[in-house]
Amino acid sequence: MNNRYDTGLRYIKAKDLVFVILYGAVLSILFGIMVGFLDYFMQRFISISFAGILFFLSSMQIGKLVRKQYEFPHLVYIIITGVFLVVQALIIYFLPIIFRVVLEFNAPEAVFNVELYIYIIKNFFTSLFTQFNFNLWLTVLVFSIGTYLGIKQTY
Numbered sequence: 001m002n003n004r005y006d007t008g009l010r011y012i013k014a015k016d017l018v019f020v021i022l023y024g025a026v027l028s029i030l031f032g033i034m035v036g037f038l039d040y041f042m043q044r045f046i047s048i049s050f051a052g053i054l055f056f057l058s059s060m061q062i063g064k065l066v067r068k069q070y071e072f073p074h075l076v077y078i079i080i081t082g083v084f085l086v087v088q089a090l091i092i093y094f095l096p097i098i099f100r101v102v103l104e105f106n107a108p109e110a111v112f113n114v115e116l117y118i119y120i121i122k123n124f125f126t127s128l129f130t131q132f133n134f135n136l137w138l139t140v141l142v143f144s145i146g147t148y149l150g151i152k153q154t155y
Contacts (some may be wrong), residue, residue, distance in 0.1 A: 019100075020077045024084035032088040033068040034096030034107050043096065051092050059146045061122035063153025073155040074142035085150045089143040094120055101145050 035058055039051040066081050067073070097120055102110050110116055128136055 012073065012074055012076055013070070016074075016077065017080075018068055019069040020080055023061070023069055026085040027062045027065060028088035029091065031062060032091030034097065036086075036100070037091045039092065040099055041098035052139070052146065055089060055092055055143060055146040056149055059088065059150030060153050062088070063150040067154045073141075078151055078154050081154050082147060082151045086143075086149045089147060090121075093139065093143065094124075094132050 035051065036055045039049055039054065041043065043049055062085065063081060066077070070077060094117070098111065101116065102108055124136075127133055128140070
């Protein structure tokens with residue numbers, strides 16, 4: 001075998017797959033919310049975002065914890081972990097924005113408003129591709145590197 005991980009579907013174990021999904025989803029969402037709020041409050045006092053550094057640390061930790069859930073690495077496990085790390089990066093990036101909206105309008109129910117999420121994500125991709133925003137591209141680069149570092153820990 002040339003790879004350090006399996007690629008055949010017959011090598012996927014149901015128990016391992018369930019634990020990869022559970023650990024990946026739960027840890028990514030929890031770390032994403034925790035880091036997003038931590039970054040929001042740190043920005044209020046220091047005016048500097050540490051989201052990228054915190055994402056590096058949390059994604060590598062998630063990668064290590066997910067890796068402990070199976071005996072032999074498989075490409076499917078790695079892809080699933082990567083998807084959840086991207087979800088974590090989105091939570092970390094968008095949570096401070098959504099939290100500002102909630103506080104500004106004094107509307108905690110806005111956290112569950114799907115239209116708000118769609119509007120924010122649409123504006124993100126529109127500004128990413130229609131105009132050059134160095135800060136936005138740097139954020140995407142930092143989160144991409146963090147996702148790679150987390151995935152690297154899984155095999």
